[in-house]
Amino acid sequence: MYTFKDATKEDVDNVMQKAWSAFESYRSFSIKQRAAFMHAIANELTSHASALIPIAMAETHLSESRLQSELTRTVFQLNSYADACEQGNWLDVRIDKVISDRQRPRPDLRKMLIPLGPVIVFGSSNFPFAYSTAGGDTACALAAGCPVIVKAHPAHAQTSEEAASCILKAAKICRMPEGIFTHVHGVSFEVGKELVLHPLTKAVGFTGSLSGGKALFDLATQRKDPIPVFAEMGSINPVYLLPEKLSESALDQAKTYAASINLSVGQFCTNPGLIIGIDGPDLQTFIKNLGEEIKKVSPSPMLHAGIAKSFIANRSKALAQNDVHTVAVSDTRPGENESYPTIASATAQAFMNNPVLHQEVFGPYSLVIKCRDVAEMKSVAEKMEGQLTSTLIATENDIQQNLSLVDKIKDRCGRIILNGVPTGVEVCLSMQHGGPYPATTDSRFTSVGADGIKRFARPVCYQNWPDNLLPDELKDGNPLKIWRTVNNQLTRD
Numbered sequence: 310m311y312t313f314k315d316a317t318k319e320d321v322d323n324v325m326q327k328a329w330s331a332f333e334s335y336r337s338f339s340i341k342q343r344a345a346f347m348h349a350i351a352n353e354l355t356s357h358a359s360a361l362i363p364i365a366m367a368e369t370h371l372s373e374s375r376l377q378s379e380l381t382r383t384v385f386q387l388n389s390y391a392d393a394c395e396q397g398n399w400l401d402v403r404i405d406k407v408i409s410d411r412q413r414p415r416p417d418l419r420k421m422l423i424p425l426g427p428v429i430v431f432g433s434s435n436f437p438f439a440y441s442t443a444g445g446d447t448a449c450a451l452a453a454g455c456p457v458i459v460k461a462h463p464a465h466a467q468t469s470e471e472a473a474s475c476i477l478k479a480a481k482i483c484r485m486p487e488g489i490f491t492h493v494h495g496v497s498f499e500v501g502k503e504l505v506l507h508p509l510t511k512a513v514g515f516t517g518s519l520s521g522g523k524a525l526f527d528l529a530t531q532r533k534d535p536i537p538v539f540a541e542m543g544s545i546n547p548v549y550l551l552p553e554k555l556s557e558s559a560l561d562q563a564k565t566y567a568a569s570i571n572l573s574v575g576q577f578c579t580n581p582g583l584i585i586g587i588d589g590p591d592l593q594t595f596i597k598n599l600g601e602e603i604k605k606v607s608p609s610p611m612l613h614a615g616i617a618k619s620f621i622a623n624r625s626k627a628l629a630q631n632d633v634h635t636v637a638v639s640d641t642r643p644g645e646n647e648s649y650p651t652i653a654s655a656t657a658q659a660f661m662n663n664p665v666l667h668q669e670v671f672g673p674y675s676l677v678i679k680c681r682d683v684a685e686m687k688s689v690a691e692k693m694e695g696q697l698t699s700t701l702i703a704t705e706n707d708i709q710q711n712l713s714l715v716d717k718i719k720d721r722c723g724r725i726i727l728n729g730v731p732t733g734v735e736v737c738l739s740m741q742h743g744g745p746y747p748a749t750t751d752s753r754f755t756s757v758g759a760d761g762i763k764r765f766a767r768p769v770c771y772q773n774w775p776d777n778l779l780p781d782e783l784k785d786g787n788p789l790k791i792w793r794t795v796n797n798q799l800t801r802d
């Protein structure tokens with residue numbers, strides 16, 4: 310039962326004042342100290358796993374094994390971002406030393422990233438650990454040198470409370486300033502609004518729906534001093550089936566995609582919601598077998614009643630559109646708040662002329678688009694909105710024959726996958742989790758991988774400062790031994 314009280318306007322002001330005074334000291338904590346704090350949070354989460362998992366199971370209906378692996382991933386995120394924080398590559402240090410014997414002498418110029426200030430984090434309902442209270446946004450903001458204020462997701466408020474107490478315990482152990490991390494509750498949108506509009510808020514990290522992310526982005530840009538909102542939102546993750554590969558593997562692809570569509574009851578931002586192929590016997594085989602697989606999947610409880618209600622409403626709306634045909638639904642009828650695994654199909658023309666078919670149906674649902682030929686597939690790719698991922702099921706020959714299609718697909722996504730599934734997002738430096746709008750509000754950044762730290766920092770250039778007054782990161786002797794670009798050469802000297 311939800312028992313938390315919404316934070317008031319006064320509570321929000323109090324929290325932000327404390328976060329600001331924490332920022333005044335935390336901003337100059339060394340990258341080693343910040344990393345130690347993050348490792349301490351990871352340790353606390355690990356040692357509280359037996360309390361965290363059952364609470365999250367009760368609140369989200371996700372399985373024990375799914376939550377256990379999500380918690381392991383969250384701990385890994387914190388530890389690996391802590392290592393990256395200390396390694397210091399994210400600071401993007403550039404040093405151009407003075408040239409005094411030039412006709413117009415060059416001053417001494419040294420640039421690095423510095424923290425933005427207090428960051429508000431909104432987590433999503435489908436990742437109670439990895440994209441929530443102690444998740445990637447919190448880890449990145451702390452690494453950058455920013456205090457964090459988390460607005461707990463009401464769908465897993467108790468899990469959030471438990472994770473917050475791990476962070477606060479780690480803060481105490483590491484002697485962090487009061488206000489370095491705060492956890493506030495709010496069922497009403499007013500709480501989020503107050504947090505985003507508060508003058509001491511300097512950035513926002515959001516994971517969730519397009520409507521939520523866009524609403525918060527609009528609020529932030531309408532402020533007297535607009536602030537960045539890094540919103541990671543919904544995506545339909547198109548999968549393009551190219552002819553040669555499809556003819557080789559239609560049956561295998563159907564099995565693989567049925568599993569991907571149903572992974573975690575379809576409640577992944579990388580769920581393959583759209584599959585595009587060229588009409589003919591191979592696509593028919595694929596559709597028939599995908600349908601057969603889907604019929605075998607039993608409905609399961611969704612994260613919460615609101616998500617289940619939206620799934621049923623969005624699915625019904627999509628299926629009611631002109632020229633959309635239901636291919637298959639689960640043989641078992643769903644119970645209350647359960648999913649209803651579904652595959653539908655439509656022509657490319659129907660898809661291109663109807664914006665409703667471009668919208669995410671969050672849950673186990675996928676629409677197969679039948680194109681006349683590759684030219685029509687290219688037109689579909691051109692009409693596609695920004696996506697987190699796009700996938701090509703293709704042979705090398707398929708790719709070489711269709712390079713301009715590949716370019717169009719690449720223009721509209723952050724990660725382009727070859728012969729795989731979009732579900733499963735590796736946490737590493739080369740990962741890009743973010744794509745053109747509406748997938749995210751700023752496609753230049755990622756929310757997964759240590760490059761995500763850069764979202765909460767900005768460059769500042771020191772001109773003509775004596776060595777003893779410079780931050781350690783920029784000093785001549787490189788006391789932190791970090792990689793820096795000095796006079797255009799990457800070096801640790």
Ligand code: NAP
Pocket residue numbers: 431432433434435436440460461462463464495496497498499501502516517518519520521522524525541542543544577578579616669671697742748756
């Ligand atoms: P959500 O309903 O947008 O909720 C996210 C958070 O934002 C909640 O704390 C919510 O508070 C708050 N919020 C939403 N609308 C708001 C508004 N207008 N004003 C102030 N606060 C607002 O999203 P969700 O249901 O948790 O998550 C499902 C969605 O997340 C799916 O669309 C999925 O694709 C997407 N997702 C994206 C990624 C990614 O990386 N791109 C990852 C995971 C999930 P309330 O609950 O109080 O409304």
